[in-house]
Amino acid sequence: MHNRQNYLYVGVDLHKEHHTAVMINCWQEKLGEIQFDNKPSAFSKFLLEVETYVSDGLSVVFGLEDVGGYGRALAKYLVDHERVVKEVNPALSF
Template sequence: MQRRENLLYVGIDLHKETHTAVMVNCWNEKLEVVVIENKPSEFKKFIEKISRKSCILGLHPVFYNYYVPKIGEGKTKSQALVCIMRRLVNIVYGMMKNKTEYREPITEEGQ
């Protein structure tokens, strides 16, 4: 079962020329406002911004625990996110190759 505090809520207000998205947490605290143009190419950037924000907030502990050491190694935030994306591709490839579902690794508290 998902814990409420591990969720990021995104509301989108659609306009003719731009779209405004507001990201809030479960306590209705505004985390970020993103304004994008009404172009297909902008939606990909929008999804990337949401993914980045959720990683930075540590909403998925497995990837957050992978992200923090990469930053500690001196990588930029963008480079650390590329590392996470590559890790995710490896996980999906392994799932497809072995025909298994995703099993979250067991992590100790405080890691």
């Protein structure tokens, strides 16, 4: 069983032009927000910004809510960079 306290959760709301990522801890406390362009050239900077929220012992889990297929390039980039990526069903988000 995984200890939920060992994770930084990054939820990404995906759109055609721009994405918005929100970092939370296991208590659903918002730690920060990052907005970035939906361009592969912006994805490496996004990962660097996410890393500023990671402290020792934390693993990052990305949750992508991809309704219109706008997150395919980001999902592929994250998987190619060996990141944990989960699909979030939009019906379950609030």
